[in-house]
Amino acid sequence: MSAQSAAQPAAERPARGPFDVWAPRCDRVRLSLAEDVVDMVPADGGWWTPASVPAGVPDGTSYGFLLGEDTTVLPDPRSRRQPGGVHERSATFDAGAHTWTDAGWTGRQLAGATIYELHVGTFSPAGTFDGVVERLDHLVSLGVGFVELMPVNAFNGVHNWGYDGVLWSAVHEPYGGPAGYQRLVDACHRAGIGVIQDVVYNHLGPSGNYLPRFGPYLKQGRNTWGDLVNLDGEGAAEVRRYILDSALMWLRDYHVDGLRLDAVHALHDDSDLHLLEEMAIEVQALSAHLNRPLTLIAESDLNDTRLVTPREAGGYGLDAQWSDDFHHGVHVALTGETTGYYADFEPLGALGKVLDCGFFHDGTFSSFRDAPHGRPVDTERMPAWRLVVCAQNHDQIGNRARGDRTAEHLSTEQLLCGALLTLGSPFTPMLFQGEEWAASTPFAFFTSHPEPELATATAEGRLAEFERMGWDPDEVLDPQDPATFAASRLRWEEAETGEHARVLAGYRRLAQLRRTCPELTDPSFGSATVDEEARRLTLERGALAIHVNLGTEPWQVAATEVLFSTGSEPAQDSVPGGSVVVPGGNGVLVRR
Structure with missing residues (x-):
């Protein structure tokens, strides 16, 4: 891997100060910190570091950088806060100031989640x-x-x-x-x-x-x-x-x-x-x-x-x-x-x-x-x-x-x-x-x-x-119109x-049902069958089957229990096999 394309692992990088900035295209960089302007000195690899920074800079202090002889203060590329917007000065932010209450949170795996x-x-x-x-x-x-x-x-x-x-x-x-x-x-x-x-x-x-x-x-x-x-x-x-x-x-x-x-x-x-x-x-x-x-x-x-x-x-x-x-x-x-x-x-x-x-x-x-x-x-x-x-x-x-x-x-x-x-x-x-x-x-x-x-x-x-x-064209909403938002x-x-x-x-x-039926979170791919002419689809998930009828004719499917139905009438807890009627544009999840 070329040195130009490989990022240096964070653990191996030199320690960077909170106001250091990477500006290899510049021959002069100054830090504007609150009301002060501080000269910066070149460091390794195109980085610049302040010649001096006062101790105990309060959280929320505004700052930015002056590049070359330009008098416009630019925001920090690594800024955490922009109180006045992206064209304005950055502000310091202490990420460690928040008192977290999630010490018991052990995370969540993606598998099985919605x-x-x-x-x-x-x-x-x-x-x-x-x-x-x-x-x-x-x-x-x-x-x-x-x-x-x-x-x-x-x-x-x-x-x-x-x-x-x-x-x-x-x-x-x-x-x-x-x-x-x-x-x-x-x-x-x-x-x-x-x-x-x-x-x-x-x-x-x-x-x-x-x-x-x-x-x-x-x-x-x-x-x-x-x-x-x-x-x-x-x-x-x-x-x-x-x-x-x-x-x-x-x-x-x-x-x-x-x-x-x-x-x-x-x-x-x-x-x-x-x-x-x-x-x-x-x-x-x-x-x-x-x-x-x-x-x-x-x-x-x-x-x-x-x-x-x-x-x-x-x-x-x-x-x-x-x-x-x-x-x-x-x-x-x-x-x-x-x-x-x-x-x-x-x-x-x-x-x-x-x-x-x-x-x-x-x-x-x-x-x-x-x-x-x-x-x-x-x-x-x-x-x-x-x-x-x-x-x-x-x-x-x-x-x-x-x-x-x-x-x-x-x-x-x-x-x-x-x-x-x-x-x-x-x-x-x-x-x-x-x-x-x-x-x-x-x-x-x-x-x-x-x-x-x-x-x-x-x-x-x-x-x-x-x-x-x-x-x-008359249907296209103007994205800049406040009413669109x-x-x-x-x-x-x-x-x-x-x-x-x-x-x-x-x-x-x-x-x-996703929490109570293990078939619905099983990581195995399902098995689908399609009747193109009748516009019907069945997806089998282990002992469960999803039947979707997008056609116009009723469809009788075998089931021992209806777990979910898109119809307006509530599904019964159980029905005899072969008696579930799914009218056009509806679907059911059944246990077979």
């Missing part, structure tokens, strides 16, 4: 970490094992999805800052819920990215979202260390239980040791030291389980990865929508294959990509829980023109079929906020860029994107009323 994805700004009326804390009892009632928080690191503006972050270790101040984040993680652990943090290391946002002023954080080339992060070029060792230290920070200083790694296919790394494998090594070492499970989940568009194959077997050693093919198969089966990347999933057999094999595209031709895509899953050796699946998530809802949920288009029975397939599948199920009660609110793409030119470019770019996809806030008052309550009761019943 994940709940949420966006802090729209999940509660307050739109803060403390607002999430107030709703933890609801998540407990759903049997949630982990909350997965959409990115909370610092980004420009007040509200955003979080994927435009520019300071990867600072916690967004309007959510409650780093102290509020610690309170949330602590409360989750008291409730028996682990925390997975969504992190973005594949690109930087368009506003507030000052890292290139300090050093070669970026390299030639672009991915979908921006310039490539420098993982294998000149100076890459420090860039990789910057990312690894950020990842370890969430797990160590904030007691987080896992990371969801955004779009890892956009991490271009030709090093002998890929960044992801290096991260897995260091996270496993930290897990051993903390004596609790730490989980790494990749979002990947590659359909390649090398990511989650153990390192000793030639893989990267991550714990799990998303399988979008499951979502596409369920979505098409329930909605009939076959535009864009949904086209290949039109046959019900596509969903059957995903349930059997993990991926639909496992080397098959993808019409959307106009090329073969994916690799087969070794279903004999890989436990199915390594694939995280969902019927809804932030991308699949928010990347629609209006951010409309499937609840707007499907019946209660169909929505519960989606829940049955997701929570009854052999994979790790993930729910998206409000899905469990068929929330009427959309989840749209929203931004709050203060810069007028960036706001205009974002709105126009989104409009052009959807016009290319054939959407009616406001409309995306959940309305909790509807959860216990009417059909919303019926859907919620169904999700709670399925959560209970």
